[in-house]
Amino acid sequence: MATGIPKKDTSAYNSRVRLAYEGKISENEIIKGDMVQYHRIYSHSSGKKLYFGDNLDVLRLLAFDSAICGKINLIYIDPPFATQNQFVSRKQSKAYEDILTGAAFVEFLRQRLVLLHRLLSNNGSIYLHLDEKMIFEMKLIMDEIFGVSNYRNMIIRKKCNPKNYTRKAYGNITDFILFYTKSDKYVWNKQTIPLSEDSKKEYQYIEEKTGRKFMKVPIHAPGTRNGETGKPWRGKMPPQGKHWQYPPKLLDEMDTRGEIFWSKNGNPRRKVYLDEHQGVGVQDIWLEFRDAHNQNIKITGYPTEKNPDLLRRIIAASSNQGDIVLDCFAGSGTTLAIANEMQRNWIGVDNSIEALKTILHRFERGIQPMGDFVKKTSNKNNGQQTLFDSADDSCLYHYPNPQHKAITDFSIFIPYKTTSGVIATINDWKIRNIDTDFPHEKKVNK
Numbered sequence: 279m280a281t282g283i284p285k286k287d288t289s290a291y292n293s294r295v296r297l298a299y300e301g302k303i304s305e306n307e308i309i310k311g312d313m314v315q316y317h318r319i320y321s322h323s324s325g326k327k328l329y330f331g332d333n334l335d336v337l338r339l340l341a342f343d344s345a346i347c348g349k350i351n352l353i354y355i356d357p358p359f360a361t362q363n364q365f366v367s368r369k370q371s372k373a374y375e376d377i378l379t380g381a382a383f384v385e386f387l388r389q390r391l392v393l394l395h396r397l398l399s400n401n402g403s404i405y406l407h408l409d410e411k412m413i414f415e416m417k418l419i420m421d422e423i424f425g426v427s428n429y430r431n432m433i434i435r436k437k438c439n440p441k442n443y444t445r446k447a448y449g450n451i452t453d454f455i456l457f458y459t460k461s462d463k464y465v466w467n468k469q470t471i472p473l474s475e476d477s478k479k480e481y482q483y484i485e486e487k488t489g490r491k492f493m494k495v496p497i498h499a500p501g502t503r504n505g506e507t508g509k510p511w512r513g514k515m516p517p518q519g520k521h522w523q524y525p526p527k528l529l530d531e532m533d534t535r536g537e538i539f540w541s542k543n544g545n546p547r548r549k550v551y552l553d554e555h556q557g558v559g560v561q562d563i564w565l566e567f568r569d570a571h572n573q574n575i576k577i578t579g580y581p582t583e584k585n586p587d588l589l590r591r592i593i594a595a596s597s598n599q600g601d602i603v604l605d606c607f608a609g610s611g612t613t614l615a616i617a618n619e620m621q622r623n624w625i626g627v628d629n630s631i632e633a634l635k636t637i638l639h640r641f642e643r644g645i646q647p648m649g650d651f652v653k654k655t656s657n658k659n660n661g662q663q664t665l666f667d668s669a670d671d672s673c674l675y676h677y678p679n680p681q682h683k684a685i686t687d688f689s690i691f692i693p694y695k696t697t698s699g700v701i702a703t704i705n706d707w708k709i710r711n712i713d714t715d716f717p718h719e720k721k722v723n724k
């Protein structure tokens with residue numbers, strides 16, 4: 279493997295590439311746009327918030343809330359992908375439309391990203407999930423908003439099993455997640471995976487005295503150095519164009535501990551022991567988080583819902599307990615449910631009634647194996663309705679999941695005026711029995 283020596287052309291690195299298109303408005307116009315007021319229809323004192331409405335309005339509102347702006351620790355968004363499709367749930371109810379393309383799509387998402395940048399804390403991270411249709415345009419936009427130097431990764435995710443393609447092209451089984459941070463000081467909990475059996479085979483040497491398995495790796499790295507690591511050690515200079523990985527004093531100590539392997543012709547190598555292996559750092563190709571692909575996988579039935587384990591990894595890597603996680607394209611609530619499970623606070627937004635119903639249902643009943651989706655036959659709560667009964671109307675399954683711990687400690691907000699211009703009320707939502715189901719909660723009308 280060829281290894282280059284880092285050398286930056288700082289002038290070129292600093293010059294910004296910008297994406298120009300018709301309809302691109304200024305950041306000021308985005309921030310100063312119309313304000314839509316929201317009211318709370320279900321209340322809890324926790325900071326967990328679920329908004330039904332256009333995320334542009336909600337993000338703008340949050341950007342003016344000093345308790346929230348600059349305090350969001352992690353954002354994951356999985357917006358429409360410009361597929362030009364209408365998505366329906368498993369019961370064929372309309373979930374959402376994904377019809378914007380080209381510049382209209384870019385500007386739609388850019389406006390949200392400008393506000394998200396403001397909301398993010400200085401040590402916060404953002405993950406933007408897209409596929410090949412808009413990823414390149416949006417990479418440029420992310421560079422503009424978050425800065426090239428805050429780009430961390432473009433993660434390639436295997437989204438499904440191989441397809442039996444009829445078109446003349448390679449099978450398309452991946453999508454992408456752009457990972458940026460607000461600054462270079464960001465929360466990072468290194469994620470590791472166990473060594474594969476194949477990798478373990480690389481530890482092919484056995485230390486005579488201890489029986490420990492090890493492999494040999496070089497103790498030099500590319501690039502010349504003038505300091506200690508460029509000096510001779512045991513009478514040997516590092517190979518040409520390279521330097522020792524450790525200062526000679528440390529190499530001596532390692533040798534005393536028996537951690538250096540000397541070849542027959544006197545070349546030193548560092549021993550890496552199998553039993554000291556901490557796992558392999560996660561790389562930027564994620565193969566293990568395909569979306570529902572067999573009858574045993576648990577889902578909500580909402581179209582395009584993401585694999586909960588994908589969110590588990592992102593939340594574990596880029597946030598800590600008590601942090602605020604935001605998903606303003608919440609869909610079935612995967613991010614919110616997993617953030618909750620991992621003891622994070624969360625803010626979710628979606629403008630699809632089907633999404634909100636699904637989230638409420640998920641919070642109350644959890645997710646079900648795909649194969650268990652059956653028609654509702656009876657009221658499962660001994661004839662009593664619950665806060666979430668409106669959600670039940672749209673769902674196909676009703677096997678209670680005994681392991682699921684219902685999520686009830688959050689608030690729901692709706693706009694005073696819904697998109698159809700009708701004043702939304704609790705009755706519009708058919709949310710009933712708030713007092714009897716959650717007597718410890720207070721119903722709030724405004």
Ligand SMILES: C[S@@+](CC[C@H](N)C(=O)[O-])C[C@H]1O[C@@H](n2cnc3c(N)ncnc32)[C@H](O)[C@@H]1O
Binds near residue numbers: 332373584606627628
């Ligand atoms: C790809 S789905 C998200 C799926 C989600 N990650 C999950 O695991 O279920 C995109 C969601 O964005 C929502 N959405 C699209 N435009 C929106 C907008 N302007 N405001 C709020 N939500 C929006 C759609 O209703 C849809 O639920």
